[in-house]
Amino acid sequence: MTTIANQQYAIGVDIGGTSTKSGIVNHRGEIVSYGAAVVTGKFATPEAFVDELYTALAPAIQQVGLETIKGIGVGAPNGNYYTGTVDYAPNLPWRSVVPFARLVSEKFGCPCALTNDANATALGEMMYGVATGMKDFITITLGTGVGSGIVANGHVLYGHDGFAGELGHTIIRPGGRKHWATNLCGSLEAYCSATGIVLTAKEFLSQRSDESVLRHYNLDELTSKQVYEAAVKGDALAQEVYRYTGQILGEALANFVMFSSPEAIVLFGGVIKAGDLIMQPTKEHMEKNLLPIFQNKVKLVFSDLNEADAAILGASALVWEMKA
Amino acid sequence: MTTIANQQYAIGVDIGGTSTKSGIVNHRGEIVSYGAAVVTGKFATPEAFVDELYTALAPAIQQVGLETIKGIGVGAPNGNYYTGTVDYAPNLPWRSVVPFARLVSEKFGCPCALTNDANATALGEMMYGVATGMKDFITITLGTGVGSGIVANGHVLYGHDGFAGELGHTIIRPGGRKHWATNLCGSLEAYCSATGIVLTAKEFLSQRSDESVLRHYNLDELTSKQVYEAAVKGDALAQEVYRYTGQILGEALANFVMFSSPEAIVLFGGVIKAGDLIMQPTKEHMEKNLLPIFQNKVKLVFSDLNEADAAILGASALVWEMKA
Numbered sequence: 001m002t003t004i005a006n007q008q009y010a011i012g013v014d015i016g017g018t019s020t021k022s023g024i025v026n027h028r029g030e031i032v033s034y035g036a037a038v039v040t041g042k043f044a045t046p047e048a049f050v051d052e053l054y055t056a057l058a059p060a061i062q063q064v065g066l067e068t069i070k071g072i073g074v075g076a077p078n079g080n081y082y083t084g085t086v087d088y089a090p091n092l093p094w095r096s097v098v099p100f101a102r103l104v105s106e107k108f109g110c111p112c113a114l115t116n117d118a119n120a121t122a123l124g125e126m127m128y129g130v131a132t133g134m135k136d137f138i139t140i141t142l143g144t145g146v147g148s149g150i151v152a153n154g155h156v157l158y159g160h161d162g163f164a165g166e167l168g169h170t171i172i173r174p175g176g177r178k179h180w181a182t183n184l185c186g187s188l189e190a191y192c193s194a195t196g197i198v199l200t201a202k203e204f205l206s207q208r209s210d211e212s213v214l215r216h217y218n219l220d221e222l223t224s225k226q227v228y229e230a231a232v233k234g235d236a237l238a239q240e241v242y243r244y245t246g247q248i249l250g251e252a253l254a255n256f257v258m259f260s261s262p263e264a265i266v267l268f269g270g271v272i273k274a275g276d277l278i279m280q281p282t283k284e285h286m287e288k289n290l291l292p293i294f295q296n297k298v299k300l301v302f303s304d305l306n307e308a309d310a311a312i313l314g315a316s317a318l319v320w321e322m323k324a
Numbered sequence: 325m326t327t328i329a330n331q332q333y334a335i336g337v338d339i340g341g342t343s344t345k346s347g348i349v350n351h352r353g354e355i356v357s358y359g360a361a362v363v364t365g366k367f368a369t370p371e372a373f374v375d376e377l378y379t380a381l382a383p384a385i386q387q388v389g390l391e392t393i394k395g396i397g398v399g400a401p402n403g404n405y406y407t408g409t410v411d412y413a414p415n416l417p418w419r420s421v422v423p424f425a426r427l428v429s430e431k432f433g434c435p436c437a438l439t440n441d442a443n444a445t446a447l448g449e450m451m452y453g454v455a456t457g458m459k460d461f462i463t464i465t466l467g468t469g470v471g472s473g474i475v476a477n478g479h480v481l482y483g484h485d486g487f488a489g490e491l492g493h494t495i496i497r498p499g500g501r502k503h504w505a506t507n508l509c510g511s512l513e514a515y516c517s518a519t520g521i522v523l524t525a526k527e528f529l530s531q532r533s534d535e536s537v538l539r540h541y542n543l544d545e546l547t548s549k550q551v552y553e554a555a556v557k558g559d560a561l562a563q564e565v566y567r568y569t570g571q572i573l574g575e576a577l578a579n580f581v582m583f584s585s586p587e588a589i590v591l592f593g594g595v596i597k598a599g600d601l602i603m604q605p606t607k608e609h610m611e612k613n614l615l616p617i618f619q620n621k622v623k624l625v626f627s628d629l630n631e632a633d634a635a636i637l638g639a640s641a642l643v644w645e646m647k648a
Contacts, residue, residue: 087617136484150583152483157476159585160460161621164476169615170579173498182615255494259474259583261483291493291506293411297485 008070011057012316013104014117015040015076017091020053023309024060024069025316029128031309033060046098050107057108071111072104073318075120075311082162084114090181113318117141117311118165119156122149123321124314125266129305137264138256139303140167142249142271142278146189146196152260168193172252192249194224194270201227201241212237228274242274246281253282254289257298264299268310272302332394335381336640337428338441339364339400341415344377347633348384348393349640353452355633357384370422374431381432395435396428397642399444399635406486408438414505437642441465441635442489443480446473447645448638449590453629461588462580463627464491466573466595466602470513470520476584492517496576516573518548518594525551525565536561552598566598570605577606578613581622588623592634596626 009032013022022035035057043049061069078089084101086092105112115123122139125131131139135154141147146168150157157164168189169182176186177199190196202219205212213230214222214237230238253265271278283300290298305313333356337346346359359381367373385393402413408425410416429436439447446463449455455463459478465471470492474481481488492513493506500510501523514520526543529536537554538546538561554562577589595602607624614622629637 152476152481152488153479155477157584159476160458160587161585163617164460164583164585166582166585166615166618170582171575171613174496174575184613184615251495251498255579256583258490258494259488259580260481261485261488261490263484289495289508291490291508293487294490 007064007068009064009068010070010316010319011061011072011108012312012314012319013053013072013074014120014311014315015074015079015086015092015100016117016311017041017077020049021308021312022053022057023312023316024057024064025313027320029313031312033063034312035060041093043093046094046100046103050100050103053104054107066109069108069110071113071319071322072108073120073315074100074104074112074114075117075315075318076100076114077117079114079116079119080162081113081115081119081156081158084112086114111319111322113322115156115315115318116147116165117314118147119149119158120314120318121147121268121310122151122156122314123317124305124310125268125303126151127317127320128313129303129310130266130301131264134263136260137262137266138167138260139266139268140249140253141269142192142194142267143269144194146193147269150260151262157260167252167256170252170255172248172255188248188252192245192252192271197224197227197241197245197271198222200244201238204237204241204244208237210237214238224271228277231274231277239277242277243281245271246278247285249278250282250285250287251289253286253300254294257286257290257294261294262298264301266301266303268303268305269307275302331388331392333388333392334394334640334643335385335396335432336636336638336643337377337396337398338444338635338639339398339403339410339416339424340441340635341365341401344373345632345636346377346381347636347640348381348388349637351644353637355636357387359384365417367417370418370424370427374424374427377428378431390433393432393434395437395643395646396432397444397639398424398428398436398438399441399639399642400424400438401441403438403440403443404486405437405439405443405480405482408436410438435643435646437646439480439639439642440471440489441638442471443473443482444638444642445471445592445634446475446480446638447641448629448634449592449627450475451641451644452637453627453634454590454625455588458587460584461586461590462491462584463590463592464573464577465593466516466518466591467593468518470517471593474584475586481584491576491580494576494579496572496579512572512576516569516576516595521548521551521565521569521595522546524568525562528561528565528568532561534561538562548595552601555598555601563601566601567605569595570602571609573602574606574609574611575613577610577624578618581610581614581618585618586622588625590625590627592627592629593631599626
């Protein structure tokens with residue numbers, strides 16, 4: 001009983017556009033219990049959402065005792081670490097500056113720190129993942145979009161205003177593909193997200209005439225999973241989609257390496273399920289575009305955290321960084 | 325007399341490919357006396373070079389008293405802050421790993437810290453220049469090459485191995501102009517250095533047939549100064565060279581902003597003599613390529629440090645950062 005009483009816990013909350021997940025995490029990065037999932041879009045006000053989040057977590061908190069909770073860490077799209085606010089997040093129902101950290105802290109009665117989801121991922125990798133013990137690394141999340149978290153000298157790089165690390169929006173093909181939401185041309189996200197992979201596949205299918213199993217799908221509903229499965233089965237066009245994606249990603253990573261000289265780059269998210277199909281061309285083109293002083297030094301690795309839990313773990317890691 | 329005795333000084337040394345300059349600097353960033361210039365290439369061994377540096381500085385040191393010198397800061401191409409070594413610097417006569425900080429410290433009898441010249445420039449701006457008081461900024465030196473120093477959270481970003489901040493070698497035009505030394509294609513330095521500006525002018529002259537005063541020069545000996553002077557006098561082709569250079573620089577800066585979200589970007593070096601010719605297109609294209617959350621926030625400014633002194637000041641700034 002004494003051991004359990006002395007144990008401290010952190011709550012991790014991952015606010016997603018569809019669903020919000022939470023859990024209670026111990027120092028070893030084990031999720032000892034989960035909160036019930038909350039449907040983010042169902043709540044007209046942030047206050048009502050936070051009330052529901054409290055209800056969802058209450059049984060789990062009761063189990064360990066509120067006094068053992070050191071704090072709550074929240075990862076949210078457009079979350080700002082400096083201000084504790086979520087600012088104009090396009091995929092969340094509340095379209096203004098929401099003081100989430102304050103609302104959560106008041107409702108739960110314990111300290112709350114907040115950052116964006118990509119930075120939370122980086123913290124999770126540093127505390128519990130493949131970047132454990134590293135002081136300089138970058139995480140790149142290749143999902144529906146491309147997110148990034150940068151750790152420099154042992155700390156998440158927040159920049160002047162808390163918005164650093166928007167690497168998905170850096171331009172890697174000037175004058176290239178127009179991004180569906182930002183309207184910027186040639187950004188990393190336009191090519192190397194799951195969305196970008198589907199766009200590349202469609203481009204290849206319309207520009208070329210060679211056979212591909214992808215031609216049997218309704219192109220309006222093509223998914224990156226279908227492109228992946230075709231590539232695994234040896235479809236030449238689908239495989240080339242991954243080589244093209246990996247080339248662009250590799251070139252972008254080379255630029256990032258020459259910026260912050262990280263020990264490792266950790267790839268994360270749905271796209272990495274493609275394994276060597278994406279890793280091999282990415283590594284090849286990263287190395288090709290590096291100055292010799294950087295070559296064959298950067299560890300390019302896949303995250304080994306369970307994707308479902310990683311966001312909760314990452315958010316909870318904010319708590320152990322809190323002062324006092 | 326008491327005031328003078330209590331005053332502490334830092335020595336700043338700027339090792340350049342041609343000439344090495346040094347000076348004794350007070351806390352206000354005033355160079356109270358200079359060492360004699362040393363011709364870097366004249367010395368077969370680093371030891372002989374350090375001996376000469378000592379001789380060059382001895383009268384100035386005697387003037388203030390060795391006991392008032394807190395330490396020596398050295399800026400050198402390929403200088404590594406972590407190791408205190410200069411590694412395989414292509415423009416210096418010693419082609420290996422030279423333990424400069426140790427050699428200098430032993431010869432002068434006081435502590436020595438070393439970094440690369442671009443990082444020293446950033447430190448100089450932070451302590452004595454337009455970035456005074458800023459915790460997050462980037463300096464870009466547009467000279468024969470393109471150097472950069474990144475300050476994040478109040479500290480120079482060194483990265484895992486001390487080599488961070490090689491922004492001049494990031495690729496901004498994939499598949500573009502081949503760099504004369506690195507062989508990388510489309511790097512920032514290939515376009516936005518003084519060397520790059522001359523190459524752009526030559527390309528424009530050969531691809532186009534419109535009149536330009538630049539056609540009256542021997543193209544093998546064309547200099548960026550001549551391109552600048554032609555642009556100032558209203559030469560349309562020369563002005564377009566600057567618009568082209570500024571566009572590429574602006575696009576690169578947008579990428580850098582989305583990486584580290586700096587408060588300011590400080591431009592430095594010979595190319596900035598072009599003033600608005602380079603500033604205007606750079607700012608325009610930087611803003612155009614930024615996500616809205618970054619727009620109209622970053623101060624894009626020219627350095628106001630005297631170029632001849634800035635390298636010495638920057639190197640000396642390393643001393644005030646030394647522990648104890």
